[in-house]
Amino acid sequence: MIIRLLSAALAAGFFAAVVVTGLELTLTSPLIVAAERYEQAEPSHQADRALPIVLAHAGHDHTAPDAAPEWQPGAGLPRMAFTGLATLVGAVGYALLLGAVMLACGREPTPQVALAFAVAGFASVALAPGLGLPPELPGSEAAPLAVRQAWWVMTAAATAMGLYLIAVRRTLIAILGGLVLIIAPHVVGAPQAPEGASALPAALAAQFAARSLAISFVFWMLLGLGLGRAWQVFGRETARGTARA
Amino acid sequence: MTTSTLAPVAVGTRASERPVAVALAAFLGLGLLFMVGFSPAIAFHNAAHDFRHTQNFPCH
Numbered sequence: 001m002i003i004r005l006l007s008a009a010l011a012a013g014f015f016a017a018v019v020v021t022g023l024e025l026t027l028t029s030p031l032i033v034a035a036e037r038y039e040q041a042e043p044s045h046q047a048d049r050a051l052p053i054v055l056a057h058a059g060h061d062h063t064a065p066d067a068a069p070e071w072q073p074g075a076g077l078p079r080m081a082f083t084g085l086a087t088l089v090g091a092v093g094y095a096l097l098l099g100a101v102m103l104a105c106g107r108e109p110t111p112q113v114a115l116a117f118a119v120a121g122f123a124s125v126a127l128a129p130g131l132g133l134p135p136e137l138p139g140s141e142a143a144p145l146a147v148r149q150a151w152w153v154m155t156a157a158a159t160a161m162g163l164y165l166i167a168v169r170r171t172l173i174a175i176l177g178g179l180v181l182i183i184a185p186h187v188v189g190a191p192q193a194p195e196g197a198s199a200l201p202a203a204l205a206a207q208f209a210a211r212s213l214a215i216s217f218v219f220w221m222l223l224g225l226g227l228g229r230a231w232q233v234f235g236r237e238t239a240r241g242t243a244r245a
Numbered sequence: 246m247t248t249s250t251l252a253p254v255a256v257g258t259r260a261s262e263r264p265v266a267v268a269l270a271a272f273l274g275l276g277l278l279f280m281v282g283f284s285p286a287i288a289f290h291n292a293a294h295d296f297r298h299t300q301n302f303p304c305h
Contacts, residue, residue, distance in 0.1 A: 002265060002266045002269060006273075009270065028295070029295050071291065072292075083293075085292070086293035086295075086297075089277050090300060092274075093274045093276070093277030093281070096270040096277070097270070100270035103266060104271075125301075133301070133303060134301075137298065145305065149283055152302070208298075212298070212301055213301075215299055216301065
């Protein structure tokens with residue numbers, strides 16, 4: 001079962017990553033590159049602030065020109081290749097989690113079941129965190145990175161747990177608890193961006209947010225379908241191997 | 246216990262494999278996601294930059 005799960009997750013992650021990398025490169029990467037022109041013109045960017053974790057961005061080409069040069073993929077093809085690689089790693093990671101959750105819930109990852117769990121995955125890591133922290137372009141104003149990451153992780157975990165209680169446990173008390181878990185992060189509220197005039201055009205940001213969510217949806221559906229299908233294919237091969245042995 | 250009592254998943258497999266498979270996949274999956282989505286290392290950030298933005302990981 002271990003080999004079958006790892007193989008299925010690899011195959012599903014690769015399948016989803018190939019399609020989604022194409023979507024990213026055509027739909028969102030051009031918007032990110034366009035937004036970086038505005039970010040360059042904005043000296044008060046997060047990267048200049050004191051939080052050490054935010055320094056992750058210090059070496060980027062759109063920070064102060066006198067910042068120490070840090071490794072980054074070259075513009076054009078290398079950057080696209082690394083976007084593809086990151087998408088592949090992320091897709092395999094999500095596929096592994098999706099498979100782990102289904103097995104932990106005692107469900108056979110058929111394409112139908114995997115698709116249903118993938119909808120929950122989309123709701124947990126794209127939709128729910130996106131309600132408080134909409135997908136944003138470089139150069140938009142935002143709260144400190146560590147605070148947003150913490151809220152993001154807690155919201156994703158609470159939503160996933162809430163959906164589990166509602167859809168898998170299905171008792172009255174579980175459903176009520178699940179609803180509380182799903183709603184609570186939004187009642188607490190996402191870290192607010194400081195008031196500030198970003199030079200970024202609102203239309204660009206809005207288009208990016210919509211495209212990002214659409215790509216996430218496609219990503220999760222492909223991940224679910226791919227994982228369910230791959231699970232069946234690798235199961236048949238395992239069965240044949242067992243029969244031969 | 247040769248078959249799973251939870252679901253027909255484990256037909257022909259050992260049920261004791263399930264917790265190991267779940268733990269291993271969860272650990273690997275979270276590790277990979279931390280690397281591309283949250284790792285503060287500059288090289289990881291820059292390499293995964295466009296992916297992080299598109300998949301709505303907090304970035305910057």
